[in-house]
Amino acid sequence: MNEDQMKTESKKIFPCILCKKRTRPNDRKKCESTAIRRFLRKNFLGEANSNDILCNKCRHRYHGNQKTCQQKSSSLPVCQPLQPGMCSPPSISLPLQRTPSSHAYCLICKRPGPKLVVVSSAARFSAFLHHEIIIPPGSRCCPSHIDEGEFRPGVLTKIQTFESSFVNKSTVLELIQKIRNYALQTSTSRFSFELSTMSNSDYMALTGISKENFEDLHSFISSDIRNTQNRGTRMSLGIFLLKLRSGMSNQLLATIFGISKSSLCRAVKSVRTALMKSFVPHHLGLQHTTREEIIENHTRPLAQELFGDFTNKKAIAVLDGTYIYIQKSNNFQFQRKSYSLHKGRPLVKPMVVTSTDGYFLTVLGPYLARNNDATILNHMLHTNVEDLKGWFHEDDVFVVDRGFRDSVDMLEELGIRAEMPRLMSRGQKQMTTLDANASRLVTKIRWVVEAANARIKRWKYLAHVLPTNQVPFIGDYVRIVCALSNRYCKPLSTGSEDEDMALACKMRKLSA
Structure with missing residues (x-):
């Protein structure tokens, strides 16, 4: 053998047929013996050729005691293979x-x-x-x-x-x-969020958001949720959104997805916690965006023309409370505080604050039913929740309904102007023309908060009567729904500047 042949021979790789370990020249032995090949066929279920290589450690298993060799081959991996059960050669x-x-x-x-x-x-x-x-x-x-x-x-x-x-x-x-396990998982349910086999229309019907938006939402929480044997992170998110979208019970959802009820409850809890940690703070709350961005991008020119000033634009917010009905509690004190004389049933009241195009600024609460809208707003201003006094400046506008009439004085003390439909005086049977027209200007802007509340109730879980054990989490559910609307839904009220200016001038002229 000349020098070139020796160099070529040294560059070749001679792996062991059993452990796949690269062998050195002094650590390799060919399977020339028929007894060795028979031993490999019997104990490792593989056919070996006379040119196949064994390392010294694997070869010693044949030369040792046959019984000891069989025991070791069944209990210990040979030369630490890549995976257990991968010892047999490719045949x-x-x-x-x-x-x-x-x-x-x-x-x-x-x-x-x-x-x-x-x-x-x-x-x-x-x-x-x-x-x-x-x-x-x-x-x-x-x-x-x-x-x-x-x-x-x-x-x-x-x-x-x-x-x-x-x-x-x-x-x-x-x-x-693996194929068997996959078939068992997919046969129990046709909903497979993990493999993305459903169409975009299926995602819209089941989760309320498109397939692309589902993947975007999953990117926010994928690091906060762990995969389990029964469900992955996408499956957990799909279960949570389907529950909010349809309002189905946990037992029904567990039957549909082929998992236990306890596993489904853990999935809902983990997704809710992850969304509140990684998604909601970026899309809801007074601190998730700046005041200037709300004025420029989420305030209609119609509202600025009717109640603001184009030379010095103001922040205009629309406030209203919405109702989330709950079951009757066996705790008498809580039942008494949560019972609404107006509705004749127990409920809690989240306070919704939106901009003039329906964008959710924040959601506070929920508060007990015995508190009216004015009491809730006074509490918000007294406690300065989410730095309310720092975010809103003097001469900003709150568009409210008549339920906030007891908060007008406090708003005036802070320099915030309240725009509210006019009230009739005692003994007055009909509004004057000026008061009626002024009320119409307010309702032209205030309707967006009612539409925003309807958008919340579009998630059927919040439109149903919730059990009392879910009361501590109602605020989280409402905030998650509002953050999803801000991220993935179109504005409720839109209009070009020229059209809004022309409409505002016409309304002012007719109301004068």
């Missing part, structure tokens, strides 16, 4: 695409390491299920190709593969078991 040929197996470079872009990550078992199974590509265990790729433990869309279309695959019996059994 089954399948007409499926397979990627090269290497730890040194990315299986997709062929970029060398060292900053590579091992492809997870879930990502390998997803590649086999959707693209019919077998990825060997232990294969690595760049972190940029992986998103939340799975391959990014379109990544596997550029991958280079072999036309056929040689696999061992353990790999086949593993694939069969």
